[in-house]
Amino acid sequence: MWPQTPEEAVAVQEQLRHLVDTTGPGPTEPQYVAGLDVAYDGDELAAAVVVLHNLQEVDRAVVRGRTTFPYQPGLFAFREIPALLDALEQLRTTPDLLVCDGQGLAHPRRIGLACHLGVLTGLPSIGVGKTAFVGEWAEPGPRRGDASDLLLDGEIVGKVLRTQNKTKPVFVSVGHRLNLATATKHILDLTPHYRLPETTRAADHTCRQALKGTHG
DNA sequence: GCGACAG
DNA sequence: ATCTTGTCGC
Numbered sequence: 001m002w003p004q005t006p007e008e009a010v011a012v013q014e015q016l017r018h019l020v021d022t023t024g025p026g027p028t029e030p031q032y033v034a035g036l037d038v039a040y041d042g043d044e045l046a047a048a049v050v051v052l053h054n055l056q057e058v059d060r061a062v063v064r065g066r067t068t069f070p071y072q073p074g075l076f077a078f079r080e081i082p083a084l085l086d087a088l089e090q091l092r093t094t095p096d097l098l099v100c101d102g103q104g105l106a107h108p109r110r111i112g113l114a115c116h117l118g119v120l121t122g123l124p125s126i127g128v129g130k131t132a133f134v135g136e137w138a139e140p141g142p143r144r145g146d147a148s149d150l151l152l153d154g155e156i157v158g159k160v161l162r163t164q165n166k167t168k169p170v171f172v173s174v175g176h177r178l179n180l181a182t183a184t185k186h187i188l189d190l191t192p193h194y195r196l197p198e199t200t201r202a203a204d205h206t207c208r209q210a211l212k213g214t215h216g
Numbered sequence: 217g218c219g220a221c222a223g
Numbered sequence: 224a225t226c227t228t229g230t231c232g233c
Contacts, residue, residue, distance in 0.1 A: 039224080040223085041224095041225090071223060071224075072221090073220085073221040074221080074222085076222055076223060077222095080223075101222080102223065106222085108221095112222070113223085129222050129223090131223090133223095134222090
């Protein structure tokens with residue numbers, strides 16, 4: 001069953017938050033890293049999962065659908081997860097790591113999209129947000145690799161990471177089955193040229209194109 | 217009470 | 224998320 005109201009959704013989060021695993025180091029050298037993203041046109045949507053191996057695409061899945069849940073800060077996952085799970089099921093490859101568009105532990109109840117998707121799939125996951133959602137932080141240094149802690153109620157819930165020299169930092173937080181240090185390392189490995197991970201760029205491009213495919 | 221608020 | 228091309232700068 002899937003929650004139909006904000007109250008039910010929050011109740012689901014309160015249950016799932018206890019299942020999030022942030023202890024182990026996680027995969028040291030993930031071979032198949034998946035990027036996930038969803039594009040919208042009104043209530044039409046296209047969800048894409050693209051799997052990269054050595055930064056090269058080796059598998060992909062795209063599904064079209066309609067929105068079921070409105071966007072609400074804190075409940076973002078309920079809007080995107082159904083379509084993303086559909087797409088994940090269609091992959092012929094099982095990813096070692098999921099890189100999500102949005103936050104993981106950097107969430108009011110410590111269960112952002114990345115945590116939620118990680119728990120539902122059982123796969124290690126990382127959240128990479130383009131903008132902040134919660135927490136306080138100091139401006140990280142100007143160079144690629146510079147980072148500062150993202151604090152929420154005195155807890156480190158993420159890292160504000162500069163992935164390229166002199167560009168806006170991204171907000172990295174653990175999703176599931178790995179720690180923040182490992183997550184940060186992986187995101188740096190996935191950003192050799194641009195501000196956003198190659199996985200995110202590939203998924204974004206893919207779902208955006210799929211949305212136009214059966215439209216304008 | 218008021219504002220802020222992933223995508 | 225989305226509205227939106229060319230353009231300034233390294």
